[in-house]
Amino acid sequence: MRDVRGAVEADPMDGYAWDGDQWWTPESVREWWRDRKRILEYLRDQVREWERYDRWIPDQRAVEGALDFAAYIAGGTDSGSLETDLRIYLYWLQERRSPSPADRLPEL
Template structure:
């Protein structure tokens, strides 16, 4: 059953900030804190939501920490978020991916920038992202690199997410953006 009620990961991000999150002994950053210009450099492949990748590394480290959420672009390997977190554990996985990025290119402040209109625009253009993911899965599946073959799995998961469930998640997110709270069980979600 698709998740239609939006779950806000930002309180979990803020609660993790300043304390160690295994496997690191050092305190993690507050990824929800805005960094000027970072939002403008996000990947066009990032799904709408608080987390996104922008000017991230080219070392393909994100999937080691958050394989159900992170993929790599073919533009010098920029990492991006293809599925937003839906639990504390998934949020911690994304924080770990962000902490592993030597360029500090992740953000979790997307709620400051996404609007219902921008989410709908992204959804209307999802065919471009889907086409890219299908092509990436095909190319990476045939690669000699074990890292690319593993990333092919993520690309296939991204296509499946677009096809079965992402629309409902985004409807819940649009409600959240418009109302500042998750939809109740009997409330109608907006159209995309």
């Protein structure tokens, strides 16, 4: 989390803007989820290219990040799964509040 916060503070283009809820809708989240295979294919195809970057730039770890992200999309890691996180986000988009443990999460 410290690294993400550092990236937000250092981002000169405001790429980590806090306006995602203005652009994402339940329909667009579901559409992205249905098309996630395309992201997994992209990550797989880029690993060889990113292996070169990892050799050139110490501590780059692009391949490690790509593989971690692919695992997160594909079904989960020790820190959770994208499917669960997107269902929580869908709840937020629909209800404008975080779900409680008793709330039923929407389907993707």
